[in-house]
Amino acid sequence: MYMICLTSRGEAPAEGRYLFMGDSVTDDGRFIAYLEAFLKIYKAGGVELINAGVSSETASGLSERAHPFPRPCAAGRIDRAISLAQPDFVILAYGVNDAIYAPFSEERYDAYRAGLAALMRKIHDAGAKAVVLTPFPFDAQSYGGALADDGDDDYSYMRPYKNYAGVLDEYARRIAADLADEADLVVDITTPLEEFTASARASDPSYKSGDGIHPNEATHRFLAVLLADRLFGARCPRFEERLATDEGKRTYDAARAYERAAHRYWKEHIGHDNPSKEQPVSQDDVRTANTALDETAAETADSFDIRGSYGEYSRLDFTFGGHEAVIVKPKRGYADNKWIWRAEFLGAFDAVDREMLARGYNLLYYSISDMYGSDGAVALMEPFRAYAVERFGLSQKTILFGFSRGGLYSLAYAAAHPHNVAALYLDAPVVSVSSWPLGTRSGAGSPREAVECALRLGITRENAEAYDEKTTAARLAKIGAARVPLALVAGDSDRVVPYIENGIELEQYYKINGLRLLCIIKPGCDHHPHSLEDPSPVADFLENNAIY
Numbered sequence: 001m002y003m004i005c006l007t008s009r010g011e012a013p014a015e016g017r018y019l020f021m022g023d024s025v026t027d028d029g030r031f032i033a034y035l036e037a038f039l040k041i042y043k044a045g046g047v048e049l050i051n052a053g054v055s056s057e058t059a060s061g062l063s064e065r066a067h068p069f070p071r072p073c074a075a076g077r078i079d080r081a082i083s084l085a086q087p088d089f090v091i092l093a094y095g096v097n098d099a100i101y102a103p104f105s106e107e108r109y110d111a112y113r114a115g116l117a118a119l120m121r122k123i124h125d126a127g128a129k130a131v132v133l134t135p136f137p138f139d140a141q142s143y144g145g146a147l148a149d150d151g152d153d154d155y156s157y158m159r160p161y162k163n164y165a166g167v168l169d170e171y172a173r174r175i176a177a178d179l180a181d182e183a184d185l186v187v188d189i190t191t192p193l194e195e196f197t198a199s200a201r202a203s204d205p206s207y208k209s210g211d212g213i214h215p216n217e218a219t220h221r222f223l224a225v226l227l228a229d230r231l232f233g234a235r236c237p238r239f240e241e242r243l244a245t246d247e248g249k250r251t252y253d254a255a256r257a258y259e260r261a262a263h264r265y266w267k268e269h270i271g272h273d274n275p276s277k278e279q280p281v282s283q284d285d286v287r288t289a290n291t292a293l294d295e296t297a298a299e300t301a302d303s304f305d306i307r308g309s310y311g312e313y314s315r316l317d318f319t320f321g322g323h324e325a326v327i328v329k330p331k332r333g334y335a336d337n338k339w340i341w342r343a344e345f346l347g348a349f350d351a352v353d354r355e356m357l358a359r360g361y362n363l364l365y366y367s368i369s370d371m372y373g374s375d376g377a378v379a380l381m382e383p384f385r386a387y388a389v390e391r392f393g394l395s396q397k398t399i400l401f402g403f404s405r406g407g408l409y410s411l412a413y414a415a416a417h418p419h420n421v422a423a424l425y426l427d428a429p430v431v432s433v434s435s436w437p438l439g440t441r442s443g444a445g446s447p448r449e450a451v452e453c454a455l456r457l458g459i460t461r462e463n464a465e466a467y468d469e470k471t472t473a474a475r476l477a478k479i480g481a482a483r484v485p486l487a488l489v490a491g492d493s494d495r496v497v498p499y500i501e502n503g504i505e506l507e508q509y510y511k512i513n514g515l516r517l518l519c520i521i522k523p524g525c526d527h528h529p530h531s532l533e534d535p536s537p538v539a540d541f542l543e544n545n546a547i548y
Contacts, residue, residue: 014047014088014089014232015045015046015047016046016047016048016087016088016089017048017050017085017086017087017088017089018047018048018049018050018087018088018089018090018091018231019050019052019081019082019085019087019089019090019091019128020032020049020050020051020052020053020091020093021052021053021054021057021074021078021081021090021091021092021093021094021119022053022054022057022091022092022093022094022133023053023054023055023056023057023058023093023094023096023097024053024055024056024213024214025053025093025096025136025214025215026051026052026053026054026093027051027053027054027055027263027267028053028214028220029051029053029259029260029263030217030220030221030256031220031221031223031224031227032049032051032224032259032263033252033255033256033258033259033260034220034221034223034224034225034243034252034255035049035224035227035228036049036255036256036258036259036293037224037243037248037251037252037255038224038225038228038234038236038239039322040251040255040293040296040297041239041242041243041248041251041297041304041319042234042236042239042319042320042321042322042323043301043319043320043321043322044232044234044321044322049259050085050087050262050266051259051262051263051266051267052081052085052263052266052267052270053093053263053267054072054077054267054272054273054274055274055276056069056071056072056097056274057071057072057073057074057094057097057272057274058071058072058073058074058094058097058098058112058115059073059074059075059092059094059095059098059112059115059116059119060073060094060098060108060111060112060114060115061073061075061111061115062098062100062108062111062112063100064100064101064102064154064155064156064157065154065156066154066156066157066158066159067156067157069274069275070273071097072272072273072274073115073273074092074094074115074119075115075118075119076272076273077270077271077272077273078119078122078123079122080270080271081270082122082123082126082128084266084269084270085266085270087123087126087128088128088129089128089129089130089131089184089231090119090123090128090129090130090131091131091133091231092116092119092120092130092131092132092133093133093136094112094115094116094133094135095112095133095134095135095136095168095171095172095175096135096136096137096138096168096213097157098111098112098115098135098171099112099135099164099167099168099171100155100156101155101156101157101159101160101161101164102155102161102164102167103150103155103161103163103167104166104167104170109170109171109174112171112175113174113175113178113179116132116175116179117179117182120132120179120182120183129184129185130182130183130184130185131183131184131185131186131187131231132175132179132183132185132186132187133186133187133189134171134172134175134176134186134187134188134189134190134191135168135171135172135190136168136189136190136193136213136215137165137168137169137190137193137194137197138160138164138165138167138168138212138213139165139197139208139209139210139212140160140162140163140164140165140212141201141208141212142208142209142210142211142212143160143211143212143213144211144212145158145159146159147159147160147161147162147164148160148161148162149162150162157213160212160213165194168190169190169194172188172190172191176188185230185231187226187227187230187231189223189226189227192222192226193209193215193219193222193223193226196209196219196222197209197219200218221240221243224239225239225240228322232322234322234323235323235324235367235369236324237324238306238317238324241306242304242306242319245303245304247300247303247304248300248304250296250300251293251296251297251300254289254292254293254296254297255293257289257292257293258286258289258290258292258293260289261281261285261286261288261289262286262289262290264278264279264280264281265280265281265282265283265285265286268280302318304318304319305317305318306318310328310347310357310363311354312331313328313329313330313331313357313363314328314329315327315328315329316328316329320366320383320384320387320388321380321383321384321387323366323367323368323380324367325364325365325366325367325384325388326346326363326364326365326367327362327363327364327388327392328357328362328363328364329362330357330358330359330360330361330362332360333360333361333362334360334361334395336395336548337362337392337393337394337395338360338361338362338394338395338399338422338546338548339361339362339363339364339388339394339395339398339399340353340356340361340362340363340364340398340399340400340401340425340542341364341365341366341385341398341399341400341401342363342364342365342401342403342406343400343401343402343403343406343407343409343410343413344369344402344403344404344405344406344409345403345404345406346365348403348530349403349427349528349529349530349531350531351531351532351533351535352401352425352531352532352535352538352539353401354535355535355536355538355539356399356539356542356543359539359543361399362392362394364388364394364398366380366381366384368380368381368409370449370452370456371409371456372405372408372433372452372453372456372457373405373407373408373409373410373411373412374412374456374457375412376456377409377412377413378412378413378416378417381409381413382413382416382417382420385398385417385420395422395548396420397419397420397421397422397546397547397548398420398421398422399421399422399423399424399425399542399546400413400414400421400423400424400425401425401427402424402425402426402427402429403426403427403428403429403530404427404428404429404430404496404497404527404530405430405436405437406429407426407427407428407429407430407431407502408429408430408431408433410424410426410429411424411426411429411431411472411475411479412475414475414478414479414484415474415475415476415478415479416478418478418479418481418482418484419482421479421482421484422484422485422546422547422548423484423485423486423487423542423545423546423547424479424484424485424486424487425486425487425489425538425542426486426487426488426489426503426506427488427489427490427530427531428489428490428491428494428497428499428502428503428527428530429488429490429497429502429503429506430497430502431468431472431501431502431503431505431506432465432468432472432501432502432505433453433457433459433464433467433468434461434464434465434467434468434501435468435497435498435501435502436449436496436497436502437449437450437452437453438450438453438454438461438464440461440464440465441465441498441501442498442500442501444495444496472505476505476506476509480509480510480513480515483515483516483547484515484547485515485516485517485541485542485545485546485547486506486510486515486516486517486518487517487518487520487538487541487542488503488506488507488510488517488518488519488520489520489521489522489530489531489532489538490502490503490520490521490522490525491521491522491524491525491526491527492521492522492523492524492525493523493524493525493526494525494526494527495526495527496526496527497527499521507519516545518537518538518541520532520537520538
């Protein structure tokens with residue numbers, strides 16, 4: 001099974017309850033608190049995170065002799081956890097304890113794999129989705145105690161095998177392959193966390209990632225960003241920048257307080273076999289902490305905007321629905337605040353964008369990459385449009401700019417909401433996914449994007465052309481019925497997105513139906529460069545023909 005992420009890349013976090021089960025790193029919970037802060041800062045609602053991590057726990061049921069008590073096993077509480085939490089998703093974060101700090105053993109690995117498989121069967125039987133995280137890595141350089149050599153007869157967390165990191169790497173490699181067809185998603189956190197530590201150590205050779213077993217604050221924060229991407233499809237490159245503000249610190253502190261109260265409640269309410277118990281908290285205590293977090297989020301809602309520049313124009317980076325967004329303001333705008341919407345590749349080949357800015361149009365961008373004009377993309381785009389219109393006082397209608405694969409977004413949105421589209425500017429647009437990225441026609445395609453696209457749209461190489469024929473016809477019929485004007489620019493020698501398989505369908509439809517069309521075909525031009533040296537023909541057409 002190849003999964004992009006739980007929500008499929010780019011969508012807002014899927015609404016529902018996410019139950020985290022794991023060992024001491026999950027019990028610590030800081031990465032979950034950072035995820036809580038992410039949900040608030042990026043205005044992504046409808047998600048509840050439940051931390052039920054228990055220190056020392058395993059999925060395998062194994063325990064080393066030197067451990068002060070038999071390690072708890074998740075199998076002993078999975079039924080109670082599911083029954084009480086009623087999760088939609090269960091994240092299983094085990095492994096670092098399951099190899100019991102010893103050299104690799106097939107028998108121990110089989111117990112780990114079988115334990116996870118048994119947990120997943122329980123999760124699936126309850127109608128929830130199962131997510132497996134590969135093991136948290138062991139960092140020998142950060143470990144403060146003695147390490148055991150080969151042949152030692154008493155490996156434990158107090159005396160780990162000297163190459164325990166390699167053992168966990170092997171666990172991670174195997175489990176990702178072995179559970180690919182059983183888990184709804186397997187997330188490799190081992191490799192990225194090791195790379196994060198190596199990067200920090202390249203700058204500071206004495207860098208400690210934690211105590212060797214338990215990660216430090218920076219690693220928890222990095223893990224949260226990684227999981228926001230892998231679980232929610234949300235790329236948040238400026239998350240740490242936003243967290244560093246006074247408002248970000250307030251939001252995280254409130255998120256951490258809520259996560260600690262909720263974790264203690266769920267951990268003890270579900271119950272566990274670790275002899276160390278925490279003083280239970282009441283549901284009222286959890287609600288109070290949650291209310292404080294919501295109030296903090298409301299007070300800081302627009303405090304995470306980042307001001308900058310886009311050449312000579314002012315730029316504002318903001319957040320919505322779990323994603324980054326941008327508005328660039330003209331120096332002098334229209335009274336009704338007209339705007340253009342770049343569907344993809346903000347700042348690339350932007351001659352027309354800049355010309356429209358100079359003429360008084362706002363420029364907006366919403367970062368929902370790798371969605372290939374799917375229904376999920378449209379489901380995100382319309383709430384964003386409504387939010388941007390209300391927040392910035394923009395005109396109800398927009399002019400969509402679709403460059404390359406951005407053509408898929410623009411056509412899909414315009415067909416779904418033609419009453420919100422004043423005009424289209426499509427530049428070397430992808431119209432047929434069988435042409436790109438699947439490459440089943442004359443184009444070379446793109447293997448990585450082909451896999452993503454097929455999964456996203458629910459198609460195969462065999463039925464891609466039929467999908468294109470049906471989808472394009474339906475979209476053009478709706479766009480044509482609304483008589484949305486189109487500016488079309490492309491190269492006649494495009495080898496990546498061949499015009500004869502893509503843009504020509506738009507040109508022919510518009511001409512046959514007598515719709516307003518500007519069609520500029522650049523002789524001898526490949527996919528790049530996009531746009532025109534002189535943007536005025538496109539800008540003139542859009543300004544004179546857009547329907548408001």
